[in-house]
Ligand SMILES: O=c1[nH]cnc2c1ncn2[C@@H]1O[C@H](CO)[C@@H](O)[C@H]1O
């Protein structure tokens with residue numbers, strides 16, 4: 001059914017234009033699956049639409065914005081939220097995260113992913129890019145919740161109990177891609193974990209699979225100084241130079257973090273049109289040190305978006321909060337309040353194109369709260385004053401999935417059952 005949102009106080013579109021007192025009409029052509037979004041005043045009166053063919057949503061005291069995109073995360077890590085804080089990355093992974101991940105079954109990952117997808121939907125995130133074990137379980141949870149997922153098949157070839165047989169792993173990766181490539185709201189991708197956990201041959205084989213099926217590649221890159229120093233000592237190259245030398249950089253590559261990057265490496269990333277995901281909350285929490293060179297990246301025209309990283313290093317999946325974290329981090333870092341401005345971070349938060357989804361989703365923020373009054377500049381209120389809890393309604397590909405802060409497809413009883421399941425899963429952790 002077509003959806004009419006009437007009498008919105010504000011709307012911000014994907015190009016960051018602001019509208020006041022406006023209606024939005026969302027129509028879905030059932031045959032072509034095409035979504036059209038029209039904005040205008042009094043759309044019902046002006047058009048030949050019939051009220052009874054429409055789902056009408058009251059936009060009074062609300063602001064519409066495009067769907068938010070969480071472009072680097074590990075959603076089943078909701079299960080590990082708060083299990084280990086205030087530790088450095090390598091110890092955090094080796095001592096706490098990897099041993100406990102070794103205890104997870106596919107069913108556990110499904111429940112963790114379900115919790116993560118619901119958290120994202122509640123916060124207005126309509127697409128995400130993930131990398132985690134049992135990716136088919138993540139697909140299952142994503143489809144159940146109804147948001148859009150770019151789901152990576154993770155490849156790690158040393159250092160963890162998860163990896164035993166690389167050929168088998170790569171074979172399963174191909175099977176995974178074939179199985180889900182035709183799905184409308186799922187993009188299967190190949191996800192070599194990081195240059196410090198994957199060999200050169202592994203990266204090359206991952207790239208071959210991504211080319212054969214024309215899918216994206218997703219990896220961690222230059223997250224910590226340790227990683228860069230280790231590589232410089234071993235092979236005399238920095239991580240970006242290394243991935244360039246083995247032919248991995250390209251416009252189908254999504255790299256998370258890129259914190260420890262020189263100006264020269266920024267130019268290399270721009271030249272190959274690599275898609276960089278900035279995860280400021282996780283970088284600060286794990287004290288990855290340094291700060292992703294945002295100014296230099298923007299100057300060179302690098303494609304940028306935002307990610308929360310997994311909920312064990314953030315510790316939530318809130319992109320509205322991440323916008324503010326990004327804006328503040330770069331101001332503090334550069335001693336310059338003009339850096340990380342409102343438009344820059346909004347553009348990053350709406351960027352679902354980088355992970356392969358056109359953004360045709362609409363999120364409504366509830367402005368009926370003291371912290372969102374008054375409105376001098378609605379974009380400022382979104383970035384600096386709002387958080388995920390202010391999301392009221394979410395429409396994904398023409399379908400209402402959240403309304404009045406309630407999930408349309410998931411009732412309270414089922415939600416309680418998910419919380420209960422999660423509580424029993426975490427009993428095996430230590
Ligand atoms: O910030 C991070 N850096 C490196 N690895 C991470 C980070 N967060 C989560 N994982 C790990 O990536 C694997 C999924 O493929 C998981 O082992 C997860 O714990």
Ligand SMILES: [Zn+2]
Nearest residue numbers: 220256309310
């Ligand atoms: Zn990560």
